[in-house]
Amino acid sequence: MNEYTFPILYGVIAGVVTRLYLLRTDYRQYPTYLHGRTIHLALGAIAAGLGTVAVPAIMEKEFAAITFLALAASQFRDVRNMERNTLNELDQYELVPRGKTYIEGIAIVFEGRNYLVIFVSFLSTLAYLVWNIGAALAASLIGLVVARRFMSGSRLKDIADVQYVKPHFEGAGLYVDNIYIMNIGLPARREEILRYGMGFVLTPKNFNARTTIANLGQRQAILHDVSTALGIYRDSGTPALVPLAKRDLNDGRVGVFILPQVEDVEKAKAVIENVPVLESAIRMPAKQRWKRRGGGGDDA
């Protein structure tokens, strides 16, 4: 026991609590099971430890110890690789795959959250040592709020309007509104599709959103999320029953065709609206500098 015992203990606990808080299992079902969670909690605890001991190390003028922090932090890059590999492997056996963009997004988040944990632990311990436990509590709380802000990106409803449209056939062509989805040859399949299929039209709210929802990875993420949440009328060997999202080239609207097992339009709409906007899909053409100089170019 020395003067640093309680601050360190506090910092580690604050970090682990942050990680727990950020590690929610939601309808996207990841990470679902105890083992996946254990991995992330363990890594979170290590991250918390690193962030915490940095403070006493600085106070004791052990600057060499700080360099180890950088070294250890680079280990967290492996977290990203680990997540990416696992999800890529699993993706091959999904009826509706997540897609590489979604997987990359998840992997980035897992890495990023460990750094947030380091940050929270560091602040908490610093506040404890400089002031007292009250300040430490406040610091952890602020850290948690900041982490939470970083954690939640925007949702699809922030960038696009979602509207239900019943899919229909023109000859063999399947359409959602006036957006062509695919060609279905067999009348039996067409009947199934009309029976179970649902169509949604995503209308982008501005020019940036138009490019973002055009991203193939973002569209795959929408299809995956809906299929996870509402089930999917599909099996291997029925390739014609595939949910698809196609784009109207004229105005950038995206037609989403899905085959949910739960036939509830409102639920499906809610799920689509809450699909995360993938970091790697975000484009901001309207933020270009020459456009802003030109004036009136920024319609975001």
Next chain:
Amino acid sequence: MTHEKMILAIVTTKGETVAGGAPIFLCQTNEEMERIAANLEAILDGIAHELSEGLLIIVKH
């Protein structure tokens, strides 16, 4: 060589309109054509697309 998309089979009632490298299944009636196409779809894991009346192709996507 791998093909991203290819025509696996042609199922048709109009034999005179098709020729070429893919297996061609000639059928007498539309019902027969649909039945064969449905079977091929399941067997080949491809999708039956209708090019015109009485002409279906099975495509691997």
